Amino acid sequence: MRTLVKRTADLDPGHFGWPKGSPPRSARPAAVLILLGEDEHGPDVLLLRRAEGLDKHPGQVAFPGGSLDDEDRGPVDAALREAVEEVGVQPEGIRPVATLPELHVPHSGFRVTPVLAHWREPSPVAPVDPGETAAVARVPISWLSDPENRMRVRLTSGFAGPAFLVPGMLVWGFTGGLLAGLLELAGWARHWDRSDVRGLDEAWRAAEEADDVGFGRS
Secondary structure (H helix, E strand, O other): OHHHHHHOOOOOHHHHOOOOOOOOOOOEEEEEEEEEEEEOOEEEEEEEEEOOOOOOOOOOEEOOEEEOOOOOOOHHHHHHHHHHHHHOOOHHHEEEEEEOOOEEEOOOOEEEEEEEEEEOOOOOOOOOOOOOEEEEEEEEHHHHHOHHHEEEEEOOOOOEEEEEEEOOEEEOHHHHHHHHHHHHHHOOOOOOOOOOEEEHHHHHHHHHHHOOOOOOOO
């Protein structure tokens, strides 16, 4: 964790595939919590799947997070508050260790600060409001770094970004880009087939098939 934190000091948005430059004034500040813990599978990261009935990004996998409220003292406060509201974490067991460069997400109108944290005292987690969060998972880093679980997803715009097959979840888009950058930064990434590019529907079908496998592979 110490090495990872040191490597965050000189990062720029380009590391995660985002162009440099200031976001427009209309972009709303937001934060997400990249919460790294450890269990019997080794190091892991907390992810959630958004409910299908939401107006924005239904069914997509994300880190806990959301926009900054007036009472938040900054991105760290916002990321922790949202994690409590979405998945019920106990904030006293979480140690924020770094903030990553602010990333502008044009299609949602946010400028997002990722907050990196160590889950030193893990607590049970589950969807707090099923109308907002459909599922919560602690996903082993070994699963995410397995080349068999990696691909790129091509969107209708023609852009192809990194994606991960997780049982019951397809991690792509903003979250997929952050995870890919994090694996590279920490030295956890393994060589994978970047020529494996699939459409979103095909990638979803592959994620559904992975649901029967579980986290048994390393």
